Amino acid sequence: MLRQVRNMHVKAIKMRWLTGGDNYSYLLSTQDKTKSWLIDPAEVLEVLPNLDSSERKSIQFIANTHHHYDHAGGNTGILAALGKENIKPRVLAGSHVSPATTDVPEHQQQFTLGNLLVSCIRTPCHTQDSVCYHVKDPETSEQALFSGDTLFTAGCGRFFEGNAQEMDVALNQRILQEVGEPNWSLTRVYPGHEYTKGNAKFVRKAIYVNPNENKHFDNLEKFSLENDVTTGRFTLADETQFNPFMRLDDPIVRKAIGDANGSWTRVQVMDKLRKLKNIM
Numbered sequence: 001m002l003r004q005v006r007n008m009h010v011k012a013i014k015m016r017w018l019t020g021g022d023n024y025s026y027l028l029s030t031q032d033k034t035k036s037w038l039i040d041p042a043e044v045l046e047v048l049p050n051l052d053s054s055e056r057k058s059i060q061f062i063a064n065t066h067h068h069y070d071h072a073g074g075n076t077g078i079l080a081a082l083g084k085e086n087i088k089p090r091v092l093a094g095s096h097v098s099p100a101t102t103d104v105p106e107h108q109q110q111f112t113l114g115n116l117l118v119s120c121i122r123t124p125c126h127t128q129d130s131v132c133y134h135v136k137d138p139e140t141s142e143q144a145l146f147s148g149d150t151l152f153t154a155g156c157g158r159f160f161e162g163n164a165q166e167m168d169v170a171l172n173q174r175i176l177q178e179v180g181e182p183n184w185s186l187t188r189v190y191p192g193h194e195y196t197k198g199n200a201k202f203v204r205k206a207i208y209v210n211p212n213e214n215k216h217f218d219n220l221e222k223f224s225l226e227n228d229v230t231t232g233r234f235t236l237a238d239e240t241q242f243n244p245f246m247r248l249d250d251p252i253v254r255k256a257i258g259d260a261n262g263s264w265t266r267v268q269v270m271d272k273l274r275k276l277k278n279i280m
């Protein structure tokens with residue numbers, strides 16, 4: 001599965017799919033493929049066979065979106081295997097809970113990867129060390145967001161180490177502001193799991209119950225029913241149109257969850273949405 005985003009390359013590697021899982025690891029590479037970041041390579045035996053020798057040599061950083069084992073659990077094994085080929089990437093993660101971490105980024109800290117600019121967006125909630133990585137090619141404006149378990153297509157992560165207010169800040173302030181509105185439609189979203197089908201099912205059952213209530217959601221639902229892989233197919237602008245966790249002020253969303261008068265705070269709406277999703 002090789003996706004070309006013009007000047008950058010994003011290779012999505014399925015992990016744990018044969019055993020009922022739905023994780024993705026990603027190889028983000030420059031146009032000439034001489035430099036790359038390997039994002040969340042949790043399953044060594046599934047990731048390494050998907051990388052050829054020049055791809056392995058190109059890896060400058062292993063980057064984790066958060067410390068959970070199905071994202072960070074492969075760091076040590078990948079380092080050991082690459083070390084045998086004398087390849088020694090650094091490990092970028094939101095905290096030292098991720099094994100072998102060498103670099104912990106500040107919010108909005110920037111890195112360069114060849115001609116690409118990577119900005120680290122700290123989004124505490126799913127875990128306190130959650131980081132999203134926004135990548136931009138300044139020449140073409142092509143962009144990608146590696147959103148871990150914070151933002152999923154038509155959904156968001158569980159609040160394991162945080163609360164509804166933190167998720168509202170993460171999704172609707174930090175990510176949106178750091179990417180910047182002119183870039184929302186240019187930024188493809190690459191989440192940590194393929195959850196789109198389940199998320200669409202929830203949204204249809206609990207939020208946009210009738211067709212035509214949200215045309216963007218209707219299109220997303222159709223796509224998710226016809227495609228097992230949706231990562232990289234939708235943009236941040238799309239999310240603002242169909243993802244209820246990014247539409248906390250939408251009267252249809254509020255009415256569907258019990259706020260008929262639109263009098264709840266955003267945090268109350270976020271909290272109720274997540275609770276409804278948790279019990280589905």
Ligand SMILES: [Zn+2]
Binds near residue numbers: 068
């Ligand atoms: Zn997680």
